[in-house]
Amino acid sequence: MSTPGKRPREQSSEPHENRPMRKLTRLDYVDESSDCMNDSPQAPTFNVSGTSGTGTVMSIAKDYVQGDKHTQKEIHAWMKAADTSPSCNAAWKKRQPGTGSWFLEGAQFSEWKERPGSVLWLCGGPGCGKTILSSSVIENVVEFCKLKPAARGYAYFFFDGTKAQSESLNYESLTRSIITQLSDRCDDNMPDALVDMYNECDGGHRQPSETQLENTLSQILEIFESTYIVIDSLDECLEKVDLLRWIRSVTMGTSRKLHLMLTSRPEADIEQGLAPLHNHNLQKVSIGEKSTADDISMYLDAWLKAENMNHWDKTDKRMIKTAVSVGSNGMFRWVALQTDAIDKCKNRKELKAQLNSLPKGLDETYSQIFERSKCPDYLEKLLQWLVFSERPLTVAELAEVLAIDLNMGDVPFYDPDLQCKKPAIIWHICNGLVTEFEGTVKLAHFSVKEYLIIRIKSKAEAHLSTSEQLSHSMIAEDCLAQLLHFDGPSILDWEHPGSIYLDHINSLFPLFQYAAMNWVSHFHLSGSTSTHRPQLQTLLLRMFTLPSTTWSYALLSWVRLQNLAIDADPKMRYSSTVLRRSLDSFTKVPALLPLDASPLYYACFAGSFHAAQYLVDNGADLNKVGCEPSTRPLLVASQEGHLDIVRLLLDKGANANLVGGAYGTALHVASAEGHLEVTRLLLDKGVNANLEGGDFGTALQVASVCGHVKLAELLLDRGADVNVDGGHYGTALHIASVSGHVELAKLLLDKGANANIKGGHYGTALQAASAGGHVELARMLLDKEANVNARGGHYGTALQAASAKGRLELAKLLLDKGGDVNVEAGVQGTALQLACGGGHVELAKLLLDKGAGVDSDATIFNFGTALQVASGKGDLDIVRLLLDNGANVNVEGGNYGSLLQAAIAANDLQLAKLLLDKGANVDVEGGDQGSALQLASAGGHVDLAKLLRERGPVDSWDD
Numbered sequence: 001m002s003t004p005g006k007r008p009r010e011q012s013s014e015p016h017e018n019r020p021m022r023k024l025t026r027l028d029y030v031d032e033s034s035d036c037m038n039d040s041p042q043a044p045t046f047n048v049s050g051t052s053g054t055g056t057v058m059s060i061a062k063d064y065v066q067g068d069k070h071t072q073k074e075i076h077a078w079m080k081a082a083d084t085s086p087s088c089n090a091a092w093k094k095r096q097p098g099t100g101s102w103f104l105e106g107a108q109f110s111e112w113k114e115r116p117g118s119v120l121w122l123c124g125g126p127g128c129g130k131t132i133l134s135s136s137v138i139e140n141v142v143e144f145c146k147l148k149p150a151a152r153g154y155a156y157f158f159f160d161g162t163k164a165q166s167e168s169l170n171y172e173s174l175t176r177s178i179i180t181q182l183s184d185r186c187d188d189n190m191p192d193a194l195v196d197m198y199n200e201c202d203g204g205h206r207q208p209s210e211t212q213l214e215n216t217l218s219q220i221l222e223i224f225e226s227t228y229i230v231i232d233s234l235d236e237c238l239e240k241v242d243l244l245r246w247i248r249s250v251t252m253g254t255s256r257k258l259h260l261m262l263t264s265r266p267e268a269d270i271e272q273g274l275a276p277l278h279n280h281n282l283q284k285v286s287i288g289e290k291s292t293a294d295d296i297s298m299y300l301d302a303w304l305k306a307e308n309m310n311h312w313d314k315t316d317k318r319m320i321k322t323a324v325s326v327g328s329n330g331m332f333r334w335v336a337l338q339t340d341a342i343d344k345c346k347n348r349k350e351l352k353a354q355l356n357s358l359p360k361g362l363d364e365t366y367s368q369i370f371e372r373s374k375c376p377d378y379l380e381k382l383l384q385w386l387v388f389s390e391r392p393l394t395v396a397e398l399a400e401v402l403a404i405d406l407n408m409g410d411v412p413f414y415d416p417d418l419q420c421k422k423p424a425i426i427w428h429i430c431n432g433l434v435t436e437f438e439g440t441v442k443l444a445h446f447s448v449k450e451y452l453i454i455r456i457k458s459k460a461e462a463h464l465s466t467s468e469q470l471s472h473s474m475i476a477e478d479c480l481a482q483l484l485h486f487d488g489p490s491i492l493d494w495e496h497p498g499s500i501y502l503d504h505i506n507s508l509f510p511l512f513q514y515a516a517m518n519w520v521s522h523f524h525l526s527g528s529t530s531t532h533r534p535q536l537q538t539l540l541l542r543m544f545t546l547p548s549t550t551w552s553y554a555l556l557s558w559v560r561l562q563n564l565a566i567d568a569d570p571k572m573r574y575s576s577t578v579l580r581r582s583l584d585s586f587t588k589v590p591a592l593l594p595l596d597a598s599p600l601y602y603a604c605f606a607g608s609f610h611a612a613q614y615l616v617d618n619g620a621d622l623n624k625v626g627c628e629p630s631t632r633p634l635l636v637a638s639q640e641g642h643l644d645i646v647r648l649l650l651d652k653g654a655n656a657n658l659v660g661g662a663y664g665t666a667l668h669v670a671s672a673e674g675h676l677e678v679t680r681l682l683l684d685k686g687v688n689a690n691l692e693g694g695d696f697g698t699a700l701q702v703a704s705v706c707g708h709v710k711l712a713e714l715l716l717d718r719g720a721d722v723n724v725d726g727g728h729y730g731t732a733l734h735i736a737s738v739s740g741h742v743e744l745a746k747l748l749l750d751k752g753a754n755a756n757i758k759g760g761h762y763g764t765a766l767q768a769a770s771a772g773g774h775v776e777l778a779r780m781l782l783d784k785e786a787n788v789n790a791r792g793g794h795y796g797t798a799l800q801a802a803s804a805k806g807r808l809e810l811a812k813l814l815l816d817k818g819g820d821v822n823v824e825a826g827v828q829g830t831a832l833q834l835a836c837g838g839g840h841v842e843l844a845k846l847l848l849d850k851g852a853g854v855d856s857d858a859t860i861f862n863f864g865t866a867l868q869v870a871s872g873k874g875d876l877d878i879v880r881l882l883l884d885n886g887a888n889v890n891v892e893g894g895n896y897g898s899l900l901q902a903a904i905a906a907n908d909l910q911l912a913k914l915l916l917d918k919g920a921n922v923d924v925e926g927g928d929q930g931s932a933l934q935l936a937s938a939g940g941h942v943d944l945a946k947l948l949r950e951r952g953p954v955d956s957w958d959d
Helices: 057-079 085-094 107-114 130-146 171-184 192-200 210-220 240-253 268-279 289-304 314-328 332-343 348-356 361-372 376-388 395-403 425-429 446-455 457-462 467-484 502-508 512-525 534-545 553-568 570-574 577-583 599-606 609-617 633-640 643-651 666-673 676-684 699-706 709-717 732-739 742-750 765-772 775-783 798-804 808-816 831-837 841-849 866-873 876-884 899-905 909-917 932-938 942-951
Strands: 119-124 152-158 226-232 258-264 282-287 434-437 440-443
Touching: 057 171, 057 192, 085 130, 085 152, 107 119, 107 130, 107 258, 107 282, 119 130, 119 268, 130 152, 130 226, 130 258, 152 171, 171 210, 171 226, 171 240, 192 210, 210 240, 240 258, 240 268, 268 282, 282 289, 289 314, 289 332, 314 332, 314 348, 332 348, 332 361, 361 376, 361 446, 376 395, 376 425, 376 434, 376 440, 376 446, 376 467, 395 425, 440 446, 446 457, 446 467, 457 467, 467 512, 467 534, 467 553, 502 512, 502 553, 512 553, 512 599, 534 553, 534 599, 534 609, 553 599, 599 609, 599 633, 599 643, 609 643, 633 643, 633 666, 643 676, 666 676, 666 699, 676 709, 699 709, 699 732, 709 742, 732 742, 732 765, 732 775, 742 775, 765 775, 765 798, 765 808, 775 808, 798 808, 798 831, 808 841, 831 841, 831 866, 841 876, 866 876, 866 899, 876 909, 899 909, 899 932, 909 942, 932 942
Parallel strands: 119 258, 119 282, 152 226, 226 258
Antiparallel strands: 434 440
């Protein structure tokens, strides 16, 4: 375990402002940023005596500083941490001053802050003000932590089910966010644990596992004397089982440094999940009617005193407050909805009628809103869009939904005459149910989503689907209706695409871009063919078959608008779940969608079996490609896992062995995506399991890159050669080893994989496992008679690979198994040079204890001895360690001549003192910059010049 030895830094007084990942890790892009030296011929080199080159110790040190800053930036981007501070800030703005004091000034909250290892659970029904209270707690905690910023850390997370497809609903998002927040509270350097995790994931070329995130977070929690974490709306997390497991683990596993606060509804599964903590300082605080009565009273008093309520006299106001207070049952959300309704009353008669008919609870309130709505169908549709859209929608985008005619013809269609000229009308239609959030529209409360799902449940059951599937089907229909509006050549002049501007299109048709980017995703989420509404199937056929089997204008508009959006903003390629998956599967930088693919290709991409079948039955070319060989229908159908379409194409004669350029064959892409049944079907149809193609070799190698164990087992059972070598990483075992896939490596070894085959970047599987720090996997390979001193690859031996990456436990294992500590192989020197260059003190001590040669300068690129490399970094601990073990302090080389001269050129007083204390020659001359004293004087380094005069004879120097 890495020791998290980073000092916390000063913290801001304000809260921090600011699914699944692809499994095809980018193993062909190796990141050596964590290695001790850059092996590029253009890298700055320390020029040892008798060699050529222009590098210096100082230039190496500079390169390290820049590399550290670059790595920090890269790690932040790689973590992709969800920022829930806007939710916190929005809740804080809603807070009525003075409310929540019953809790903030109470003994339980005070005890939670002061008592180590305490857990506080605030539970209450919907709408009782838990989130607003959380924002008050966070404000209090931030101020409390400011008193001792070096000793106290804090982080918070808001699960928010009111936002469309919110990233803030997953357990993994919470762990990433808390890791990032706590890291930001530390000194300028990131915690060692986070850097280690980044390096273990190939320098950010693959995403960390859940276990890695949890382990890293556990280590970071040990940095501060006390760490405060607030988690709001635990009940809205989509993965409560995992979240509750982590809460139990971290609460009972940390050194009683954590102060954890949770808010949620009093749900049985949460109660059960937290039950084991009752013996670990868990306090439960129930927010009931009595707790919030004073807060609701203050809220109503402030509202009644507002200027827009002056038309009511004292008697009226007293009547209002009494009625609302009595009916509130402790629910702030219910109170807010009633005040909205009362605001619309024009006279006392209407007021009395409203107060006499106050609904009971939130569901009855929402039903009353629907009953009084002038357009309940559109209200329901707008809310469905908000709940199930792929991203948050702007007011203009949401208002465009009103232009979808629901009452004319057999399917919905877009009618420009229905386009809303005053988009703000949606606030009136959805009054009380939605709110503005960072320029977009979102549900006003999670209970609105719950009510909507129940409301449409009966409609969904009529279609043998769920409420979610029905809603996605409806949204897909609306999107297709938008796209089919462009079914003629006159609307968008695609003959002259340079004349079409994205901003212009968005100004005319605000929802068109969303429809183009996301309709396929909604179609996939709408369920199987049996659950689709007939309207959706009709629209799909129109999309792919009008006016003929060549191209429809709507299809062309869809593809070109999508590409326009991606060209304008590369981040747009990730705005759709399905599009992101399809474009990012095989290329590190996703490409635009092909413009010259066939309609059949796009029907296969979208997964529309009926459209694909229609096109095939009407003579579509099954093997047609455009300029790119990857635009073959069978390839994209296999990639997307559409089993029924793959079977259709194969039955109709599609050639499954055609290679699609860098993508390989249909078998390769199915293996990459882990589509087990598609792979089985292709093999059943006679596809050769050992066919090589594309950039990744065989299908087995591709499956290994992606870590698909079951799929790899299927391929091996069908005759795949386990020892095929090729590509950047070599065999399937090499790939599994560098990725740390223990289960996959065991399968490959059991199926006859040779542990000593050489190939790929790392040379052997053991070297690959060693570089990745995978101790269990390395031990498995050694048990299978892997040669511990086998040479080859980038580093030379497994011990050198482990040393370069700072893998202390792995180095111990390799040395215990006979690893040679002085092997000179690879491009970056001995194990000691690599460990010292990486700043790995404990590892360097271990190697020296095992007899490592301290003055070896064995590298291809002339980085010098271990002492020269460590001095170039200014790493005093390692410099001192090497000198104590006999390193030559007067080794020469480089532009400046000696280590002392280079230290002076870098104005490193501490390093110069250490070198002099260890016997560095003051009067040595060499390099092209003169003596040490000349360097110090020329550079204006007064303290260094004084030190040199004090430490030795300077007769040759004339003041």
